[in-house]
Amino acid sequence: MLPLGIVTISDRATAGVYEDKSGPAIREVYTRWLAMPWQEAYRLVPDEQPAIEAALCELADVVRCPLIVTTGGTGPAPRDVTPEATMAVCDRLLPGFGEQMRAESLKTVPTAILSRQIAGTRGGSLIINLPGKPAAIEECLRAIWAAVPYCVELIGGPRFVCSDTAPRYHRPS
Ligand SMILES: Nc1ncnc2c1ncn2[C@@H]1O[C@H](COP(=O)(O)OP(=O)(O)OP(=O)(O)O)[C@@H](O)[C@H]1O
Ligand SMILES: Nc1nc2c(c(=O)[nH]1)N[C@H]1C(S)=C(S)[C@@H](COP(=O)(O)O)O[C@H]1N2
Numbered sequence: 001m002l003p004l005g006i007v008t009i010s011d012r013a014t015a016g017v018y019e020d021k022s023g024p025a026i027r028e029v030y031t032r033w034l035a036m037p038w039q040e041a042y043r044l045v046p047d048e049q050p051a052i053e054a055a056l057c058e059l060a061d062v063v064r065c066p067l068i069v070t071t072g073g074t075g076p077a078p079r080d081v082t083p084e085a086t087m088a089v090c091d092r093l094l095p096g097f098g099e100q101m102r103a104e105s106l107k108t109v110p111t112a113i114l115s116r117q118i119a120g121t122r123g124g125s126l127i128i129n130l131p132g133k134p135a136a137i138e139e140c141l142r143a144i145w146a147a148v149p150y151c152v153e154l155i156g157g158p159r160f161v162c163s164d165t166a167p168r169y170h171r172p173s
Contacts, residue, residue: 002038002158004030005059005068005125007045007052009082010132013072014046022071025137026130033145033166041065047073052085060089060125066157067148068125069141072132074117082129083116090120090127094151097128097144104143105136119144124156146170 008023027040041063043055052073059065073082087093097119105112117129117140126148130140145167149160153171162169 002036003041003059003063003065004038005056005063005065005127006030006040006042007055007059007068007070008043009045009047009052009070009073011046011079014044020044021134022130022132022137025134026069026071026141029138029141033141033162034160035163036161047079047081049081049085049088052082053089056085056089056122056127060122060127065125066152066155068127069130070127071130071137074115074129074131076114076116080116083118086118086120086127086129090122093118093120094126097147101130101140101143105131105139108139121151121155126151126155126157142167 006023006026008020012018013020023042041059045051045055059068070082073080098117101117102112102115115131117131119128130137146169149169150171153159
């Protein structure tokens with residue numbers, strides 16, 4: 001079964017101050033939008049760059065997830081280091097993903113400009129950052145889904161089979 005990564009980055013969810021709702025929101029989107037067998041590889045880590053890098057490297061290099069979606073730690077606060085961790089482990093960045101997610105999010109929330117969310121590839125894994133708010137998950141994934149399956153194919157991953165409820169994706173002929 002295809003492993004798909006979900007990484008929640010939150011000091012407070014890790015400490016049990018609140019329940020992680022954003023990781024499960026990513027799981028819920030995968031469940032609704034994918035029409036193929038998959039299994040989750042879920043990690044919950046604090047806002048510590050080495051811990052985030054270790055989780056991303058493990059999911060990319062050992063578990064071999066073609067897609068890893070992170071949530072949290074993308075803002076300007078001192079402990080927000082998810083983009084730095086993502087940049088450190090990626091071979092290449094894909095700036096269009098962050099630009100498009102911010103552009104779509106700005107239509108509903110003016111503070112979307114505060115997210116430094118990025119995306120990039122590490123070997124055969126596409127890594128995408130999302131903000132921490134549970135409400136941001138589907139909004140951001142919807143903004144970029146059109147390019148996700150083809151990107152996964154371009155980096156040597158499997159062909160995604162999406163459900164009728166998923167946003168339409170584009171595969172150039
Ligand atoms: N994983 C999550 N599950 C549920 N709610 C979340 C999660 N992450 C963030 N939130 C909600 O969004 C609000 C703003 O998130 P914030 O940007 O402070 O997240 P954060 O930087 O990841 O925080 P922390 O690392 O302290 O958990 C939080 O107060 C919380 O209500
Ligand atoms: N779609 C969407 N994007 C969003 C938000 C949101 O609620 N929805 N919150 C913004 C806010 S308030 C912040 S501070 C940044 C960073 O959030 P993070 O540190 O939890 O990743 O994401 C922004 N992007």
